[in-house]
Structures are given as structure tokens and as C-alpha cells.
Amino acid sequence: xxxxxxxxxxxxxxxxxxxxxxxxxxxxxxxxxxxxxxxxxxxxxxxxxxxxxxxxxxxxxxxxxxxxxxxxxxxxxxxxxxxxxxxxxxxxxxxxxxxxxxxxxxxxxxxxxxxxxxxxxxxxxxxxxxxxxxxxxxxxxxxxxxxxxxxxxxxxxxxxxxxxxxxxxxxxxxxxxxxxxxxxxxxxxxxxxxxxxxxxxxxxxxxxxxxxxxxxxxxxxxxxxxxxxxxxxxxxxxxxxxxxxxxxxxxxxxxxxxxxxxxxxxxxxxxxxxxxxxxxxxxxxxxxxxxxxxxxxxxxxxxxxxxxxxxxxxxxxxxxx
Ligand SMILES: NC(=O)c1ccc[n+]([C@@H]2O[C@H](COP(=O)([O-])OP(=O)(O)OC[C@H]3O[C@@H](n4cnc5c(N)ncnc54)[C@H](OP(=O)(O)O)[C@@H]3O)[C@@H](O)[C@H]2O)c1
Numbered sequence: 001x002x003x004x005x006x007x008x009x010x011x012x013x014x015x016x017x018x019x020x021x022x023x024x025x026x027x028x029x030x031x032x033x034x035x036x037x038x039x040x041x042x043x044x045x046x047x048x049x050x051x052x053x054x055x056x057x058x059x060x061x062x063x064x065x066x067x068x069x070x071x072x073x074x075x076x077x078x079x080x081x082x083x084x085x086x087x088x089x090x091x092x093x094x095x096x097x098x099x100x101x102x103x104x105x106x107x108x109x110x111x112x113x114x115x116x117x118x119x120x121x122x123x124x125x126x127x128x129x130x131x132x133x134x135x136x137x138x139x140x141x142x143x144x145x146x147x148x149x150x151x152x153x154x155x156x157x158x159x160x161x162x163x164x165x166x167x168x169x170x171x172x173x174x175x176x177x178x179x180x181x182x183x184x185x186x187x188x189x190x191x192x193x194x195x196x197x198x199x200x201x202x203x204x205x206x207x208x209x210x211x212x213x214x215x216x217x218x219x220x221x222x223x224x225x226x227x228x229x230x231x232x233x234x235x236x237x238x239x240x241x242x243x244x245x246x247x248x249x250x251x252x253x254x255x256x257x258x259x260x261x262x263x264x265x266x267x268x269x270x271x272x273x274x275x276x277x278x279x280x281x282x283x284x285x286x287x288x289x290x291x292x293x294x295x296x297x298x299x300x301x302x303x304x305x306x307x308x309x310x311x312x313x314x315x316x317x318x319x320x321x
Contacts, residue, residue: 008079038057111204112145112148125272148209156293156296199288212281
């Protein structure tokens with residue numbers, strides 16, 4: 001039984017969906033969920049959720065991490081970054097899992113669910129994917145822990161920073177110059193991914209496994225941008241950039257105020273198809289039928305925030321077909 005959970009990175013996109021799901025199913029009303037955040041304000045939107053406690057913590061402080069993991073039935077690690085320098089990726093994706101592994105071991109907290117990414121590999125071209133592989137290894141190779149890694153493709157849903165971003169861009173830009181237009185993705189719905197985390201939490205037999213979490217269809221990036229434009233009512237011309245232009249464009253975007261929209265490291269990540277290999281268990285192994293993007297995208301983008309709330313209803317219709 002996992003009644004006492006610690007969620008690291010619970011304030012983020014996937015963590016928020018997971019917290020909602022956990023609270024909704026709260027078995028017998030005795031589940032206790034702690035979300036650790038660098039700033040309480042980052043998790044403010046979780047405050048209305050009963051049984052979720054938000055604590056401010058510095059996870060790089062050994063004493064604080066030890067106190068946080070002590071007495072937990074399981075820890076879910078959702079901490080990740082998409083942009084940064086080599087040392088940032090190393091610190092967040094590799095060092096933190098290493099420290100988490102040691103803290104859990106010392107506290108006797110054996111069960112850990114870790115969010116990695118499709119394409120994680122020590123030999124991958126990007127810092128992002130190499131550091132994700134190092135984080136997986138740090139946890140999976142720690143004897144004494146029962147770790148399950150989940151490797152999602154790109155995740156979509158209300159509040160994502162992928163499909164929604166492409167829709168927003170097209171609302172303002174007359175055309176979309178697109179780097180990595182031919183890169184392939186297999187987008188997975190955030191609710192399916194959150195359900196998968198619940199399933200593995202409930203199933204100790206998944207310990208030691210690395211699951212690939214992907215949707216039912218593969219798309220190129222250009223197709224995804226066009227769909228986002230179409231569903232949001234702002235379809236623009238998509239201009240696939242040749243690599244001679246893609247690299248300088250990505251470099252420029254790294255310097256954008258408010259954080260990069262894209263980086264050269266993202267371009268390197270896109271050299272690896274973000275598609276399930278089929279060599280590892282997927283959502284189906286957990287009894288989850290992946291929801292198509294087409295079942296969610298139009299409602300999510302077509303009418304703004306309110307219609308996004310129809311996500312679940314659409315998925316239920318899909319599931320009952
Ligand atoms: N979203 C996707 O499409 C996708 C695809 C593949 C893999 N993933 C992986 O899934 C996990 C969750 O993704 P997400 O989309 O929910 O991410 P997210 O919305 O960016 O949330 C990640 C959380 O990590 C914490 N965080 C960020 N930078 C940190 C740092 N430098 N030190 C400590 N904590 C930090 C933040 O929590 P606080 O600000 O509260 O501290 C944030 O809420 C990540 O590991 C990500 O790499 C996501």
C-alpha cells in the first residue's frame with residue numbers, strides 16, 4: 001500500500017495531473033501526499049487539493065532530503081528541465097537522482113518511480129538525453145531500491161508547453177519557420193501518463209522495469225504544428241528550415257527573454273526519433289489504452305481554457321468506443 005507519498009516536481013505539468021488523480025481516487029481517505037517544491041508559490045495551484053501538503057525544500061541539502069524521504073511508502077521523482085548548460089542537466093537529471101537513491105536507501109524507503117524520457121541513452125547526441133540516462137542508471141542500479149522508470153514521449157494536455165505553444169505561436173506569427181520539422185514524436189496524453197504512474201505505484205511487480213509511454217500514433221513535428229494551427233483556428237504556413245538555418249535559429253532562441261523556446265540541445269534531441277522502440281513494456285502492459293491526440297487536441301485548443309475541461313469527457317467517450 002502506498003499511502004504516504006512524496007512527489008518531487010509535483011508542481012509541474014505532469015505532477016499536477018498526478019496529484020489531481022491521486023486525490024480523486026484517495027482510497028479510504030487515508031492517502032497522504034507531500035509535494036516538495038523550491039518555492040511554495042510554484043505549487044499554489046495545488047493548495048485546494050485536500051490531502052496534498054506542499055512543503056518548501058532544497059533537495060540538494062542532504063538533511064532536508066533525508067527528512068523528506070523518511071517514512072514514505074514511495075517517492076515519485078518528476079523533476080526535470082528541458083534547457084540548460086551541461087552542468088545544469090547533470091545536476092538536475094543525474095546528481096539529484098543519485099542523491100535521492102542514497103537518501104532513500106538510508107531511510108529504508110525502497111519504492112521509487114522515476115520520470116525519464118524516450119530516447120534516454122548514455123550515447124545520445126543531446127545533453128538532455130544523456131543526463132536522463134545517467135539519472136535512470138543511478139536509481140535502477142542501486143541495490144536495495146525498487147525502482148520503476150517511465151519514459152514518456154512528448155506529453156500533451158491542458159497546460160502543456162508543446163501543442164499549446166505551437167497554437168499560441170500561430171495566433172501571433174504570420175508563418176512558422178520550423179527547425180527539426182521532420183523529427184518524429186508519439187505524443188502521450190498527460191492523463192494516461194498520470195494513470196500509468198498510479199498503476200506502477202500499485203504494482204510492485206513493475207520494480208526494475210523501464211516502461212515506454214507513448215500515444216497510438218507517430219507524427220512529424222511539422223504535422224503537429226499544423227494540427228495545432230488547425231485546431232486553434234490560426235493555421236499558418238509552416239516553413240521547414242534547412243539545417244543551415246535551423247542551428248542559428250535555435251541559437252537565437254536560446255537568448256529569448258523569458259527562457260528559450262528551443263535550443264541547440266533540443267535540436268540534437270530531435271535527431272533521435274521520439275518514438276517507442278517496442279522493445280520495452282508500454283502503457284498497454286498496464287491495461288491503459290493510449291488516447292489519440294485527435295480525441296483531445298480540438299477541444300483543448302478550440303475554445304481556450306473552458307473547453308480544455310472537456311478533456312476527460314472526450315477521453316471517456318474514446319474509451320467507451
Ligand atoms: N512534459 C513532457 O512532454 C515530458 C516528456 C518527456 C519527459 N518528461 C519528464 O517528465 C518529468 C515531469 O515533466 P513536466 O513536464 O511535468 O515538467 P515541469 O512542468 O517543468 O515540472 C518539473 C518540476 O521540476 C521542478 N524543477 C524544475 N527545475 C528544477 C531544478 N533546477 N531543481 C529542482 N527542481 C526543479 C519544478 O518544481 P518546483 O518549481 O516546484 O521546485 C517543476 O515543477 C520531467 O522529468 C521531464 O523531463 C516530460
